[in-house]
Amino acid sequence: MSSDQAILREVLAFLPLWLVLFAALASGAAVFLGLRLRAARMDFAARQRDCRELEQLFTFSLDMLCSLGPDGRFVRLNPAWEHTLGYRQEDLAGRRYDELIHPDDLSAVRRAADRLRGELSVAVFVCRMRRKDGAWRWIEWNAQPRDGVVVAAARDATDRLESLAALRESEERFRSLLDNVEAVSVQGYGPDGTVEYWNKASEVIYGYTRQEALGRNLTDLIIPPAMRDEVRAAVAHMASTGQPIPASELDLVRKDGSTAQVFSSHAVVQTARGNTALFCIDVDLGPLKDAQAALRESEERFRQLVECAGDALYLTDMEGRLVEVNSEAERQTGRPREELLGMSITDLDLGRDDENLAQFTRDIRENRLAVFETRMRHRQGHDFPVEVRVVHMERGGQGYMLGSARDITRRKRAEEVLTEANRTLTAILESVPSEVNVVDVRTREILFMNQAMKEAFGRDHTGEVCHKAFRSCEAPCAKCDMDILVAQDGAASAPRLWEDYNPVSGRWYLNHDRVVRWFDGRLVRVQMSLDVTARKAVEERMAASLKEKEVLLAEVHHRVKNNLQIISSLLSLQAESLEHPQALDVLAESQGRVASMAMIHEQLYSTHDFGRIEAGDYLERLLPRLAQSYRQGRDIRLDTALDTVPLTLDQAIPFGLIVNELATNAFKHGLRDAARGRLRVSLTRRDGEAELTVEDDGAGLPGGFTLDGASTLGLRLVASLADQLRGTVSARGGDGSTVFTLRFPLAEEDGR
Known part of the structure; x- marks a missing residue:
């Protein structure tokens, strides 16, 4: 068996185990995925529920909710915007927020927005925004950035801010009232007696300024030493119990030590912060006490006036019963007060009985006043005339008649x-x-x-x-x-x-x-x-006769003046045939004297006043003529100061001759060698006398000169003419001046 086969057999041997394990894992994964899917579905449902709730909150919120893009334009708005400012979503979507901001608030809002983009995570501010109808409303904002947008909540704060402003204004008015009320002293103090408030009336009543009083203990400022312990205990009790000290009249102390009579009441106030503020409200009783004293004095004076009145005073009720009388009523009727107060007015007034008294009371209620004459009965049986004035008055809801009766016996x-x-x-x-x-x-x-x-x-x-x-x-x-x-x-x-x-x-x-x-x-x-017809006829005849005499007298003065001028002309002709200087001077002086007398007669007939001349006018004509005659090319100035002085004919001629002599003497002698000079003539009137002064600034008088020893005819003539005027003439002088003074009584003051 090859190695490959061996491996295959090993693999096949373990394959069921892997399959079982994989199946177990697949089954577990399916369960896990099912559980996660169920959880995800549940979370999604919860989120949907939350979104629906948020949407409902967004929709039904009374606050204005919105979101704005980075460029400040509205993205979404809730329906509260329409309720508050009148705008719908479609009205503001895509518009910038600052289009609605009041111009005066725009810069502050923009600064808040800039800070929100920077260091602030939340911006809270208040501004005015324009409603859709154009009105402005105060809006309170709370805004924060979130995921590239700004979400904000806002509410209308107009009513609250106006209420706050009204509250601040009310508080300010109240404080101003307390500060400026003149007759009521208000002191605010803490539980320990430290003064925290002191209005102007307190300054007036107690003499301490606000700066002097604040921070000091109230008892040390205005409470008499004998009362301080009692007052401190009462203040502490008031602060701990909240029961104000009972109001009462007190004698407190001013800064200068004098007594301040006040009616003092107290109040306990709990502030918004939980503090206890105590207030004392004092009304200055000084003016009231003075007024009460004046009223008592006035009442006493009125009582004395009533008692001392020259007329009898009767106060009756509306049935005519006497309720009060004065002492003159006792004197007029001869009855004492006690007897009169038990009587009716019909017992005294002969013209009044029960029937017409009823009518009289009805009339006096309507007309309020009645004046008439009647006769009053004396206790001894005789009667006397009186003039009566009755007025209707009310006192305590009760009607009365007040009558004053004047005894007119002497007047009758x-x-x-x-x-x-x-x-x-x-x-x-x-x-x-x-x-x-x-x-x-x-x-x-x-x-x-x-x-x-x-x-x-x-x-x-x-x-x-x-x-x-x-x-x-x-x-x-x-x-x-x-x-x-x-x-x-x-x-x-x-x-x-x-x-x-x-x-x-x-x-x-x-x-x-x-x-x-x-x-x-x-x-x-x-x-x-x-x-006076006959007298007028006589006066007309006399006036005609007087007119004829005036014409005749004017003609006489005219002829005298002409004759004097003829004499002056003859003297002038005579002077032409003479060569001797002294003789020529004598003739010239004589001409001057004649001319001065002629001028007087000329003034008499030209003014039609044949008994008097005005000396000032006469000198104004005479002196320039003399100055012109004697200047002879020299710079001689003539100064005059002339009062109005009337002279009789008897005074005028010697006066004119004196002036002529003194002025001629000044020109011929005083100013004889002077190329320049001044002649001053003054005439004054004082205390019934006339005073003539003739002064020159020439050579002066010679040593030892006296009028009595004068050698010239002119000065001797002056002395003689002064005696004729019953006056005096004097001379004084020195180097560079000569002064002649003539004083004489005026005829009108002399009794002539």
Whole structure:
């Protein structure tokens, strides 16, 4: 047997064993594969079930679920998107997410997306997204990357965020309210008394600023030392039990040591974090205490006022029973208070009985006020007149009548006297020769005419309009003074006296007009007219005669001025025949004196005031003429300061001569050798005197000069003329100046 056969026999010998083993293995593999297939089928079914559940969750979730591709475009969205923002799957599929983001939030969202691609595994953010209808909603996002896409869940947070914002705003308003309320002090503090809150009212009431109070113990700040242990124990008890300290009035301490009267209440608040916050709310009672004191003082003053009132005060119920009276009511009726309080008002008021009292109470309820006159009964039996004012009032739901009664006995007597006086006055007005009328200022109605006026106008025009009756005019007269006689505030102004010709009566009248209150209170014009027709005729004749005399006097002054000018001309002619310098100076001085007098007469007839001249105007004409005569080519400046000073004719001529002499003396002597110089003349009026000053800046006065010892005719003439004016003249000077001063009383002040 060959080796091959041996091997074959060995193989054949083991072949059943391999077959059995293979069959066993095949059977085991089949079982194993069957088990794995069953497990795979079960896992697949579970996965399908999970997918269905996830799909249902995706579909029915109230949160918005979506997936986005790497490019930020929507891949899939659940139905919650349509419910929340109005978009369907087909509306947003393929669109970028940032198309829906509010422009103000876009940069922040993009930064979150960039970080999600980088270091973040989850991004949580909030942004505004546009609804399909254009409205914006706050959306809260939770996004994470997964297998190349971004899956995200979002929900509408608008209502929650708006609620939070409203809550923060409410808290801010509440805090602002607490911070700024002026009358209520609020302090917040912990269980150990450490101050954690201090509003502005606390600063005002206690004097500590917020910075000073925060962190300090409340008891050390405002609690008096004697109360601190008790307050600390009460605070600890309040913090441990949550029971606030009972509200009460307390006297606490301010920073400056003064007492703060407050009404203090407390509150225990548990915060959201579980902490206990204690609050003390203090109301400053200082103003209230002051107001109560002021009210008590006011009540006392009112009580004294009622007791001291000049009118009797009666307080009755609506049935007329007296419930309160003042001391004046006791005095008027002669009855004590105790007796009056048991009586009815009908026992005192003679005009009131039970029947009309009932009607009166009904009327006072409706009208609230009544004013009338009646008579009251005195205890001794007599009665007296009173003026009563009654008002309806309520107190505690009960109606009352408060009446004030004023004793008018004296007024009634005065009215009787006035009535009699009016009758007497009317009789007097009817008998006077002057024409008297009374006219209503507003309506122009004639209210009264006396007998003389009725006779002058032919009949009684009472009741008619004044401008028609007295002037035959359809409208108020152009000369009517009624509006002038009434001031802007409606009161009467000063009386007016005026003359006028009346075309109706054909007479001249001197009218005295005055506005007064008529007996009924309206404003009236009272006019008393005196017939001055005869006097006017005499005045016209006198005026004509005076005019003739004025013309004659003007002609006299004109002729005097002309004669003086003739004299001046004669002196000038005489000077032409002389060669001696001294003689020529004498004639020139005489010409100046004559010209000064002529100028006075010229001013008198040119101004038509033959008794006075105005000295300032006179000097304004005289001085330039003198300066022109004596300058002779030199630079001599003339300065004047002249007040308005009236002079009589008796004063004017010596005054003019004095000015002429002093100015001539300055030009001829003071400024004789000066190529340049100044002459200053001033005239002032003070305390009834006139003061003339003539000053030059020339050579000055010689040594030892006095007016009494003056050698020139001009200065001797000045002294003599000053005596004529009853004045004084003085001279002073030195190197470079000379001043002459004339003072004299003015005629109007001197009594002439």
